[in-house]
Every structure is written in structure tokens, then in C-alpha cells.
Amino acid sequence: MFPKVLTTNNPSFVPMALSSSSSSLASTLPHDFNPQKLSFLSTLQTCKSIQGLKQIHASSIKTMPSPDTQLTISTRLSALCAQSLPIDPRYALPLLAQLRTPNLPLYNAIIRGLATSNNDSIEGLVVYKQMLSKGIVPDNYTIPFVLKACAESRAVREGEEVHGQAIKMGLASDVYVSNTLMRMYAVCDVIRSARKVFDSSPQRDLVSWTTMIQGYVKMGFAREGVGLFFEMCGENLQADGMTLVIVLSACARLGDLRLGRKLHRYVIRNSNVNLDVFVGNALVDMYLKCGDANFARKVFQEMPIKNVVSWNSMISGLAQKGEFKESLYMFRKMQRLGVKPDDVTLVAVLNSCANLGVLELGKWVHAYLDRNQIRADGFIGNALVDMYAKCGSIDQACWVFQAMNRKDVYSYTAMIVGLAMHGQGGKALDLFSEMPKMGIEPDEVTFVGVLTACSHVGLVEEGRKYFEDMSTIYNLRPQLEHYGCMVDLLGRAGLINEAEEFIRNMPIEPDAFVLGALLGACKIHGKVELGESVMKKIEKIEPRKDGAYVLMSNIYSSANRWRDSLKLRKAMKERNLEKTPGCSSIELDGVIHEFQKGDKSHPKTKEIYKLLDGSRAI
């Protein structure tokens, strides 16, 4: 049942001190230390540091090899180890092998040390198993440590076994045990079991409620988490900052501003909640996700202490709201104040750069990564690929993508969509065919890229097949975007009737984008009457869709129906439907300047022209 990763006689666990020469350690021994004297044991008793004891231990192995003396030393050492938590299991484990009598505190200390280590948590279970095999009975300290090890290593089956043992030993009613049980189940995504433990706990404290609430929120049941919070309030239990951070994050997920304001009032009124940097960050994040960027700014400005997460919440929150310029402005401010950005900051900044087309700042982030020896991998690598692709540097995007060690579905998708947008459909499809070999499953967005690639290259049959494969092979339900891509694919290829038929057979109502794709096909192939009927449908669904009016007016003018074209433009004006102007932005001296098509009003226009060498129109 328990994985055999570690054994106490594993040579890798021989303590450093034991393999070192005793002469090099002699200088740090107590000055009156003489292992040959009878006072040796009393020296040992008065030695308070593990380091000193380790040295005595190492020295005594050579000078006093008597088993009894060794045992005395080991016992004393183990007691000290158990007192200084967490301990290095690599040193403490061999001691266990030397002890004649079982030592529960030392086992507890070792299991805790392993459970809290990043890579060795599963070994905590192995040591626990060894402990049981030696007939040592765990106590109310052991079980939480073992359960923590289970949670960290996602070992739910082992956790269930420990649960059973805790019940048998009468430890399951201990509030620490039940709380760690809940956490173990919640971390392992077994929310029902967590709830069962919660419901059956004879004693529930704030940690019990908070753990259960967090379990719900992490599993995506934010509403249930919030519900439990109010249930807790109903039992007259006062929440603290930790609880509020979790409930605020649930509220952010729900995007419920009313609830968010209610929670903010709770924070202000409740003396139990300390408005520290954690609660402040959670409030900023909540306000942004609930759509009140101004209040988020206010909370942010009033925070007496901010950390990098506070800045990240603002920068990424604004970017998620589509306020990319504001997001970059925040980043500039953060830099001016000398706050060091982290991965999260840079991902958000790259995202804003990608959406604004600000290549220069994007390049700066890339150079920053190089300067700080941060590998462009994972989240950062994906954001960099996306930024380069969206800013028109598809070759740079490919270069970053190729250099990445850890590629996932997001990396492939960013690259496929980028290539498709740049008219390199063939390369995009080649990359898609590479995904199964790399063991990476495509998702819905990958297929948007794949279908766009087919559409741009005119691969009708391939496009049809990929569309079919979505549901038959990959178990993905096509969304409106995919239907839009298919209509575009068929329409561009001149298969207008089939495109119409395709729309008629859609299992979901077509939106303005799907119909817009058909309208685009009418423009390419000069289908005026069909265009008119499609336009009528679009007007019904989205009466203010300016792009469709412009397209229809162009269909008229292409067919030399100038009067109709002008009539439509006039109707647009009457309805106050101005065509959304083309827009570009440029960074100059660290400031993002946005220009609309034909706009020469910006005071920096002349400078920009000079910068662009007059070769590109703004």
C-alpha cells in the first residue's frame, strides 16, 4: 500500500557528521570535552545544540565505540532533535535505527519534517508505516503530520487508510485530526468526504469552517463556500483575516459586487479581522473581478503596506478588464517605486502588450527575463509567444516557442493561433499534428486556431474533418467561434449554399459573428441578395453591429449599387453608429500613446512620424 521510497538503512541518509573526520570537528567541541573522562555523559547532558551534539556523536563513534555509550548519545540526540522542529530527516532517520526503545516524539518530528518538505512529503508516509510496524502507537500529533504528508503528495488512498486508523484509535474526534482530514480530502478533490468529516466533527472551530469553505472554493463551488461562511456567521463564530481572504476570493470568482461590498463592511466592522496586506490584496482583487476598478484603486491606494501581489492584483486585474493601458501605467508606477516584478507581473504585462500591440515593451520584458536569468518557460514562455505573435513578430514567437522546455496546450495554442493569423496555415497544422506525439491534448481554443488555419489556406476538406474530430475524437463540443470558423471556411471557398445549410443545421442559435462570416463570404463572392437577408438577421440579433453595416455597404458598392450603399451609411449615421476606427499604439519614453485612423491631433504626432521615418501611416 505504501510506496517504498525510503528505508532507514538507505546509505543516502548517513548523516554528514558521521562521515566527516573527527579531527576537523574537534575545534568546535566544548573546550573541556574529553571522551575518555567519566564526565563525558554529563557534558552530553548539558550540550544544548544539535550541532554540538552531532559533533560529539561523530567524534565518539571513533573514540568510544561501546554500544551503550552510543545508545545514550543517540537517545539524547533524538530528544533534542524532537524539540527543534522541523528537523532534517536525513540526520534524524539513522538515529531511529540505533534506538533500542521506540521514540514517538522523534518519529513525529521526522514525519513533520518530511511532510513540510517540498519533494519528500511521500516519505513521511513511509516513515509512518515503519513506525507502525515497530509497534509504536501514533498520537494526536502524529496523525495531522501524516495527513499533511498525504495532502502534499495527493495520496488520498493512504489518507483514507490513516483516517481509518485514526477512528480505530479514537483520535478522529480531535479537532486537529478532523481539520487535517478535511484539508487532505479537499486538497485531493474529494469534497464529499471532506464534508462528511466536517458534518460528523463533534468539535468545530474557525479553522474547521475555513478549511471547509476553502475546499468548496478551490473545487469551483464558490456559491457553496459563501453559503457556508454565512452559516458560520449564524453560529456566532467570528471570522478572521484568513477566512475573509478565502471568502473574498470566492466572491471574486462569482463576480458578485453586492456580496463583495457586504464582505468589505464585515472586514471594517469586525475587530477580529486585521486589515493586513493579505486582506487588502483580496479586496483589491475582489473589486476588480466584480467590475469596480475605481474602488479597487481606492483600496489599493489606501493600503499602508503593499507587496508585489498587491501590484500584481492591480496589473493583472486591469488587464483582465481590458484596461490594458491602465495596467501598463500601473506597471510603470510599480517600477518607479522600485518594486521588483515577479513572474505573475511579467505575464500580465506581456498580456497587455499583446493586446495593445506594444512590441517595444514586450521586448523589454524579454530582455528583462534574459538579464535576470529567468527562463522563458511555462506561463512566462506562453505569454511571450502570444505577445510576439499578436505584435506581428511571428518569427520571434517561433523562436521562443522552440526554445521552451515545458510546452503545454497553451503554448501550442498560442503558436497555432499566431501562425494561422499570420497566414501560415500549413505550419499551424504541422504543429497541431505534433501535439499527440508530445502527449498534449488540444482544447477548444486550439481548434479555433486549427480551423482558422484551414480557412486561410483554403483547406475545406481538412477543416471539415477537424471540426468532426473535435467531438468524435477529442470530446469537445463546438462553440459559436468554431461554427463561425466553419462558415468562414466554406464561405471563403465559395461554398455559399453549404455555408447557409451549415448555419441552418446548427444545434445552437447563430450569433452575429457566425452570420457576419456568411456576410463576409457574400462580399467576396458578390452575393447581394443573400447579403441583404443575412444583414436583416444580424440587425435583429445585434442592431448596433457597425462592422456588418460597413460590410453590407461595401457589398452594395462592389455591385455598383452606390445609392444603396450611401443609404446604408446614412442610416448608420442616423442611428449614431459610427464605424469603430482602426487604432494603433506606440510607446514613447515609457508612455503608451494611442492613435486612431486619420487622427493627427496628438501633440506627439510629429515625433511619431519622425520615429517611423515617415514610412508608415498612423
Add this chain to the structure above:
DNA sequence: TTAGGGTTAG
């Protein structure tokens, strides 16, 4: 010697 916290891409 024991349990619960925020920000991350198409």
C-alpha cells in the same frame, strides 16, 4: 511538536 490565506495566459 499539531490545522486554514492573496495574484498567472489563448
